[in-house]
Amino acid sequence: MRRFVSYEDVPMPEKSPRWTTMSPIPFLLASWVAKLAAIVALIVIILMILPYPLQYVEDAERYEYVQKAVDLGSTARERLGSKVREYVPTRIAGEDRTLWFLVGGFLLVEIMAARVGGAFGARADYLKLKKKVESWEKDMGLSKDSAVTSTLNAKLTALKDGTKEDREELLKIFAETKRKLSGMGRELAFLSIDIVDSTKMKIGEDQETIEYDFKQYKTFVDDILKANGVIKVAWTPDGIMACFSNIDTAVKTGKDVIRGLRHFNSERKLMKSDFRVRCGVNSGYVYMDDDVPLEEVSDRVIDIAGHMQKHAEPMTVSVAKTVVEPMTDRQGFQETPKIVDGYQVYAWSGDQEEGS
Secondary structure (H helix, E strand, C coil): CCCCCCCCCCCCCCCCCHHHHCCHHHHHHHHHHHHHHHHHHHHHHHHHHCHHHHCCCCCHHHCHHHHHHHHHHHHHHHHHHHHHHHHCCCEECCEECHHHHHHHHHHHHHHHHHHHHHHHHHHHHHHHHHHHHHHHHHHHCCCCCCHHHHHHHHHHHHHHHCCHHHHHHHHHHHHHHHHHHHCCEEEEEEEEEEECCHHHHCCCCCHHHHHHHHHHHHHHHHHHHHHCCCCEEEECCCEEEEEECCHHHHHHHHHHHHHHHHHHHHHCCCCCCCCCEEEEEEEEEEECCCCCCHHHCCCHHHHHHHHHHHCCCCCEEEEEHHHHCCCCCCCCEEEEEEEECCEEEEEEEHHHHHHC
């Protein structure tokens, strides 16, 4: 039986720019370096033009720190100016305009560095929020195409080259989406059914008979699911995962399938081998988006139902002890020596019921 989506499953990579899958740390460091460069450029500008405003300040030179700042600015102006004069004609209208070129150049560096720092910072914010949203969607069992998160994901995409205002709006949408999702959480029960030795059943049978019998089996199970008010169902070639509103209905459906197979095997199927199934049931609080197919929902509650089925004996319904206790009808369930995912397993046997 094909595995359903679980916490252990690794999603296929999206076709997106490589940087969108990177860690935000390199972009954060680059942002800090660029912003530091902008600050340094601004300080250099201030030091180089400091003597001009100080000429209007009385006794400014008697302050040691002021004199040191002026000397530092003069040194920078002389050394950098000599380099500029080697490559750029700085005499304009009979005057040396080297300082203009220096201030203009550092001002350009400051502006560009600030913009680059902001861009890298936005990328870092995007990656941090992207990982947070993806982790949250995974924990909630939500698809990327989920209607409840569509606005959130659209805004997240826009944040790639966004502004501080975009980030604040995204955080607002994120909070609103979480509040909306809180109304989607509810107690649900999940039934996993798989055909025992389905491959061996097909040995020696012609393809037409195999296709006919398995279509009949699907119709047979579908009818039982609908009769018991199934909410969602995901089919694999030889099994299902079905969602119900409560544990009693999920268990009853598993029992109905096992009981109904007696008539199905004797009256409807054509193959030599009988259809026999294993059933596993689990329940718990799950966030379920009505727009997402069950096979795309990831939740430990669903995983455990699948694990209960894998460890069940043929023609039995297996559940955890903690699930059996709140059930309305516990008749026929017996304790087994099996432990699945840390839970003591109880099982109801259709073969035992038939023998009694």
